[in-house]
Amino acid sequence: MSQPLSEHTRRTFQAHLGAHFFEGIFTGVWLLNDIVARKHFDASPILVTLLVMSASASLILSLPLGSMMAYRPKRIFFLMAGVPRLAFLLCLFCGSATGFVILASIASISYPLFFTAQNAILKSNYGEGNRGKLFGLVYSFSGLMAIFSSLTVGRIYDLFPDSPSVIYPLAALAGFASCVLMSGIREEGINKKEPTTLVKPLDILKKRPDFRKFEISYFFYGTGFMMMLPLLPLYLVDHLKVTYSQASFLNGLFYQGMIVIFSWFMGRLTDRVHPLYLNKAGFAALVFYPLSLSLAAGVLFAYPAYAWYGISMAVVNVSWYLAPLTFCHAREEASSFGALHVALAGVRAFIAFPLGTFLYSVSGTFWVPFLTSSSLFLVSSMIIPSPDKIISSKK
Secondary structure (H helix, E strand, O other): OOOOOOOHHHHHHHHHHHHHHHHHHHHHHHHOOHHHHHHOOOOOHHHHOOOOOOOHHHHHHHHHHHHHOOOOOOOHHHHHHHHHHHHHHHHHHOOOHHHHHHHHHHOOOHHHHHHHHHHHHHHHHHHHHHHHHHHHHHOOOOOHHHHHHHHHHHHHHHOOOOOOOHHHHHHHHHHHHHHHHHHHOOOOOOOOOOOOOOHHHHHHHHHHHHHHHHHHHHHHHHHHHHHEEEEEEHHHHHHHOOOOHHHEEEEEEEHHHHHHHHHHHHHHOOOOOHHHHHHHHHHHHHOOHHHHHHOOOOOOHHHHHHHHHHHHHHHHHHHHHHHHOOOOOOHHHHHHHHHHHHHHHHHHHHHHHHHHHHHHHHHOOOOOHHHHHHHHHHHHHHHHOOHHHHHHHHH
């Protein structure tokens, strides 16, 4: 049930919205990374795979961050997250696909720092009765900015083919501004005295079978999700022959648009329905995304597939952030649970991204990896634990 907002929660929410104004701009540019790499830099399939893999693989760095962040102010970690994003300033001098992939890989280091620190803020500053609603609003707002950014940038790329060298430095500044604004949020109830009983991320997998099963289900989902990512730019650019504007409509308007529309609703729903139930529904819905995309005979047929993709991911994304927090026994554990959840996404990246490219290279068709992805989504929806298992583990 919704609770009255404290003054500190209201200030947190306002700062969170301000930060995600710039985060949305940064994300909108980031959404076209793979298309830019393929169309502008003529990147090979291997380089495209490394590009889209870098952001997810970097999440493995979250593993030591949980213990480091617990009982410590998150200001320094948000500022540290902003620095790698400034690597995109060097796009002014970048003329090769390899150089672009290196800069994007450096910038991706910001994500484990940003996500882990943000999870701690979500746990400490937003109450159980309002967390889903408030985060859903922030996430929808960020998505709206990403749509505007992506559509604008896509049109600019079509009109001025050499403009990525200017757009990416501007995106770097927006991404850095997001981290600076997040660093100004004061974590409520932080205890500066670090106890010896602090839970360690790897111990969670040993001692919490409910959370272990949760992460196994996410392993199947994440593998299916990630193996699609290096194939999408190949499918869109080489098979469907999309323009930058069409790619921005697919990734921005249809994908992010559905996330914007449904994230706020899903956020409110998580205040009433356990996030794990939504996770199960989201995983099941994703089964139809690769199947419908593989049937697309042209760009127009890809639009509804991306819309369904966005609706499904609106469910999964909100749950991805909030579900791990429901396993915590104490507020101080949020950093450790969040860090482990994020880091394991980095671990499966080393398996999933090469797997998608390998299956496509061996089969010579998108059908094989797309069907494999759908199968993995189905398995994940079947094995994710139910909330009653979490309750029993707390007794």
